[in-house]
Amino acid sequence: MNDIKLALLGSEGAGKSAVLVRFLTRRFIGEYASNANSLYRKRLSIDGRQLNLEVFDPCSQSAESRCILEEPVDWADGFIVVYNISDRLDVGVPIYLVGNKQDLCHARQVCEEEGRALAQENRCLFQEVSAAENYQEIASLFTTLIRLVMEQLKHRADRRRYSGSKSMAKLINNVFGKRRKSV
Numbered sequence: 001m002n003d004i005k006l007a008l009l010g011s012e013g014a015g016k017s018a019v020l021v022r023f024l025t026r027r028f029i030g031e032y033a034s035n036a037n038s039l040y041r042k043r044l045s046i047d048g049r050q051l052n053l054e055v056f057d058p059c060s061q062s063a064e065s066r067c068i069l070e071e072p073v074d075w076a077d078g079f080i081v082v083y084n085i086s087d088r089l090d091v092g093v094p095i096y097l098v099g100n101k102q103d104l105c106h107a108r109q110v111c112e113e114e115g116r117a118l119a120q121e122n123r124c125l126f127q128e129v130s131a132a133e134n135y136q137e138i139a140s141l142f143t144t145l146i147r148l149v150m151e152q153l154k155h156r157a158d159r160r161r162y163s164g165s166k167s168m169a170k171l172i173n174n175v176f177g178k179r180r181k182s183v
């Protein structure tokens, strides 16, 4: 029996649990009361092979989901990245592909162009570095990523404020009624 471990990734409310629950139960359950990370287990047979499947479903609201970057990335054999097609910012999360150990030229198996092409294909930023030998490139990649993330966070905050003020206007209209033009 093979053990297969998968992890879901994606921003808050993208529908990670909905996709997984649809797979596990064939049903769509609109709201999940869960506020913790979940590990689901299922036995299945694929291509005549019996498998023990484990799927890690992080909950964005729980503080423990922060471990997503520490544990599931090592733990999982495969990932499913879910984004919400009605949220453009969901596909704009900046990702840096970093080719490290550039100093090991004699042992190189992946050429720089290959890394760059992979990054381009997946809309990632790309940089080759040597943590052993160079500070500047690493510092500037962090700074670039942090600037992009700050821009994104600002967009999100602006959008929330805007939709918040729209709902406040709606609420005021509902309570006091729209003024009719006098005829």
Ligand SMILES: Nc1nc2c(ncn2[C@@H]2O[C@H](COP(=O)(O)OP(=O)(O)OP(=O)(O)O)[C@@H](O)[C@H]2O)c(=O)[nH]1
Residues within 6 Å of the ligand: 010, 011, 012, 013, 014, 015, 016, 017, 018, 019, 029, 030, 031, 032, 058, 059, 060, 061
């Ligand atoms: N219309 C529509 N709504 C969906 C779909 N999938 C999920 N939702 C809704 O999107 C919301 C978030 O879904 P979840 O599955 O809880 O999303 P999540 O990514 O697990 O959320 P977090 O755990 O908070 O990160 C819920 O209100 C779902 O009902 C879908 O395919 N279509």
